[in-house]
Amino acid sequence: MSISLHHIRLAYGPRVLLEEVSAEIPRASLTAFIGRNGTGKSSLLRVIAGLRPAEGGEVRLCGTPVSALNPRQLASTVSFVATDKVRIANLACEDMVALGRAPYTNWFGRMQKSDRAAVRHALETVGIADLARKPMETLSDGECQRAMIARALAQDTPVILLDEPTAFLDLPNRYALASLLRRLAHDEGRCILFSTHDLDIALSLCDSVLLIDTPALHHLPAAEMAASGLIERLFAGAGLSFDPLCGRIRTDEP
Structure with a gap:
């Protein structure tokens, strides 16, 4: 596996964002990372990139603990594209x-x-x-x-992390960029993980989806995530609903 999370605990001050979560992401795959704002997507990406420590657990990149990599080794293993x-x-x-x-x-x-x-x-x-x-x-x-x-x-690097790379783009450019990431993952064997709020892109172009539902972390193939009910539950109570047929969030208000 290119990215392995083992019993990760992530907190922001007294607030626990993730508790004892684990996931495995293989090489040659494109994975979207979704969740509501403030739930720790950017923080977890930085933990995986070795830019900040988790409060507990271990991250391994290509089989090696991040904590065991010196700066040069880390820089040749994972690259990070910030917002x-x-x-x-x-x-x-x-x-x-x-x-x-x-x-x-x-x-x-x-x-x-x-x-x-x-x-x-x-x-x-x-x-x-x-x-x-x-x-x-x-x-x-x-x-x-x-x-x-x-x-x-x-x-x-075999692992590429991106924090909301489509945030400032119009719809055609969002799809073009996500399609580029998919091609890089599949054709060049990279493990690419990116955070996004574009559920339609996550479900239509990605191999799998990571979803934060504090304090849990779920990782499923994209089709299974769309059918799992996890996305609906995530947005329930916020006046929103998820349409799995088109991969879009809709307002419940008339």
């Missing part, structure tokens, strides 16, 4: 993508031929090779998200 938009003035797109090669360059950060080839391949894979010299601050939201994914690809 922050990179809008650094005068930073060319390919130079930002090249930052993903940091775990492999020498002490001076000098790019070798193999590093430059990895950056080119990443740009081509996400379809923005023609934007290589375009400054980051001039990219559209969709182009910027593809550039951030290209940086993760250039980092060449």
Whole structure:
């Protein structure tokens, strides 16, 4: 398994978000991570990425405990695409993508031929090779998200984590980006986990779905999750209902 969660306990101050939860996510799979706001999706992604500790339990990446990986090993195992938009003035797109090669360059950060080839391949894979010299601050939201994914690809990790990568995109670009993630998972054997509020995308394009229902964590194949009743229960009492036929949340109000 590429991601293994063993008896994870996650808390925010006195509030317990997850209690003794476990899950296994294989390689070559695309998994959506859903749940209501404030239930710990971003926090758990950061725990998996080794950016913060859990209050209990163990995370393993490709069979190795995250706690046993040194910074260079961790950076060559998992890449993390946060919700922050990179809008650094005068930073060319390919130079930002090249930052993903940091775990492999020498002490001076000098790019070798193999590093430059990895950056080119990443740009081509996400379809923005023609934007290589375009400054980051001039990219559209969709182009910027593809550039951030290209940086993760250039980092060449078996595990890629993304925190709400479709949040600022219109509907066509949301589907295009999720389709790209699906292709990367299946064609390149990556284990990709991303948080999202787009249930239709989660259920139609992903192999499986992780769902936080505090303090529990459920992990099912997408079709089984849609039929399980877990999503309906999650939104019950909030004036919302889930339509499993179209994968959308609807208001219960007339």
